[in-house]
Amino acid sequence: MTRGLTTTVLHADRQSPIEHGSVHKPMHAAVAFGYAASRDLAAVFQGEKAGHVYGRQGNPTTSALEAKVSLMERAHGTVCFSTGMAAIGSMMVALLRAGDHVVSSQYLFGNTNSLLQTLSAIGVAVSLVDATDADAVEQALQPNTRLVFVETIANPATQVADLAGIGELCAQRGVLYVVDNTMTSPWLFLPRSVKASLSINSLTKWIGGHGNALGGSVSDTGLFDWSAYPNIAAPYRKGNPANWGLQQIRKKGLRDLGATLSAEHAHRLAVGAETLALRMDRACDNAMRLASWLQAQPGVARVAYPGLPGHPQHARAAELFRRFGGLLSFELRQGIDCFDFLDALQVVIKSSHLGDTRTLSIPVSHTIFFEMGPAQRAKMGIAESLIRLSVGIEDYDDLQADFAQALARVGA
Numbered sequence: 001m002t003r004g005l006t007t008t009v010l011h012a013d014r015q016s017p018i019e020h021g022s023v024h025k026p027m028h029a030a031v032a033f034g035y036a037a038s039r040d041l042a043a044v045f046q047g048e049k050a051g052h053v054y055g056r057q058g059n060p061t062t063s064a065l066e067a068k069v070s071l072m073e074r075a076h077g078t079v080c081f082s083t084g085m086a087a088i089g090s091m092m093v094a095l096l097r098a099g100d101h102v103v104s105s106q107y108l109f110g111n112t113n114s115l116l117q118t119l120s121a122i123g124v125a126v127s128l129v130d131a132t133d134a135d136a137v138e139q140a141l142q143p144n145t146r147l148v149f150v151e152t153i154a155n156p157a158t159q160v161a162d163l164a165g166i167g168e169l170c171a172q173r174g175v176l177y178v179v180d181n182t183m184t185s186p187w188l189f190l191p192r193s194v195k196a197s198l199s200i201n202s203l204t205k206w207i208g209g210h211g212n213a214l215g216g217s218v219s220d221t222g223l224f225d226w227s228a229y230p231n232i233a234a235p236y237r238k239g240n241p242a243n244w245g246l247q248q249i250r251k252k253g254l255r256d257l258g259a260t261l262s263a264e265h266a267h268r269l270a271v272g273a274e275t276l277a278l279r280m281d282r283a284c285d286n287a288m289r290l291a292s293w294l295q296a297q298p299g300v301a302r303v304a305y306p307g308l309p310g311h312p313q314h315a316r317a318a319e320l321f322r323r324f325g326g327l328l329s330f331e332l333r334q335g336i337d338c339f340d341f342l343d344a345l346q347v348v349i350k351s352s353h354l355g356d357t358r359t360l361s362i363p364v365s366h367t368i369f370f371e372m373g374p375a376q377r378a379k380m381g382i383a384e385s386l387i388r389l390s391v392g393i394e395d396y397d398d399l400q401a402d403f404a405q406a407l408a409r410v411g412a
């Protein structure tokens with residue numbers, strides 16, 4: 001019987017015995033793991049036996065979180081990292097070689113965009129296209145395209161990628177299809193439902209949810225044929241091909257690059273995951289109501305939220321996602337200073353980060369997208385006055401009242 005996401009997460013640790021009947025997998029702080037028989041140590045090293053050898057490649061607490069993420073994503077397996085960027089960067093370094101080509105979205109998370117620039121400086125060609133259209137992705141494909149990387153809902157302007165169309169295309173061409181599921185989380189969307197090969201989550205965001213721990217994950221949906229992937233090195237072409245990709249990602253990504261998730265943070269993220277569905281439902285309700293209300297205010301020029309019927313990909317979002325997410329962005333009417341407006345907010349925090357229990361707001365062009373400059377921002381559809389909101393789980397009336405008084409204060 002398949003249980004719901006929340007029941008599954010709450011009872012995941014107990015699927016194998018835990019010391020003292022503890023309801024949480026304990027925090028294992030040990031860096032080294034000893035074996036009574038040296039042959040067992042060798043067998044674990046050689047991948048013949050399951051077990052831990054050295055903390056850089058993981059620890060039992062992180063393994064329990066990996067199992068939980070796999071259950072949430074209905075994935076074949078998962079490797080966790082110290083941050084979402086570590087997960088994306090390690091996955092790419094582990095799977096790409098100089099001379100390879102990557103297709104991604106022109107509406108990409110800023111740090112991922114910057115990471116792709118780093119990769120292109122060391123010999124990986126990158127094409128950024130309008131991922132809301134699978135045809136644009138198809139036209140960018142080359143014989144050496146190894147990987148297509150897209151996000152579900154883009155930050156901050158909320159474009160929704162043509163996830164199903166790109167999935168169909170990648171399946172036909174045998175190209176590895178990587179979906180960054182951070183904005184939606186496995187509660188709103190399962191990348192495997194659109195034939196994704198790998199699903200990435202920044203666990204820092206909705207899954208952890210409380211702004212008190214960083215983490216990231218790479219889950220293998222089990223749909224990709226790794227025996228056809230040319231960049232798997234000989235030592236990882238062992239055993240069931242379904243495991244080859246994650247084997248290489250764990251060894252190259254964790255063992256060699258070392259951005260390892262600590263047991264303490266794995267524990268905090270696992271506790272956060274227990275209430276993912278409850279928090280996200282509330283945040284999505286708040287975001288939907290706030291987007292509709294903001295849109296009706298004379299001081300607001302434009303609201304971008306996939307839940308609004310006027311959003312260009314509203315129908316796609318309604319078809320693919322359980323709900324429309326907790327992220328929205330809006331522009332104030334010309335003449336209203338976005339800094340004055342933000343400073344007038346009392347409940348809402350002026351802060352980077354998203355997917356938190358608290359509502360966070362940020363002037364996008366002056367902060368997270370400042371480094372790329374005005375021309376690139378214009379190309380990504382980011383207005384200079386754009387404000388991004390990550391809507392939290394506060395009581396809705398308090399949020400609306402806060403925005404109402406701030407608009408009144410700046411004379412809107």
Ligand SMILES: *Cc1c(COP(=O)(O)O)cnc(C)c1O
Pocket residue numbers: 083084085086109112151155180182183202203204205214215216
């Ligand atoms: C935040 C974020 C990341 C990076 O996650 P960190 O845990 O902050 O490193 C990656 N992708 C998306 C879509 C994000 O929002």
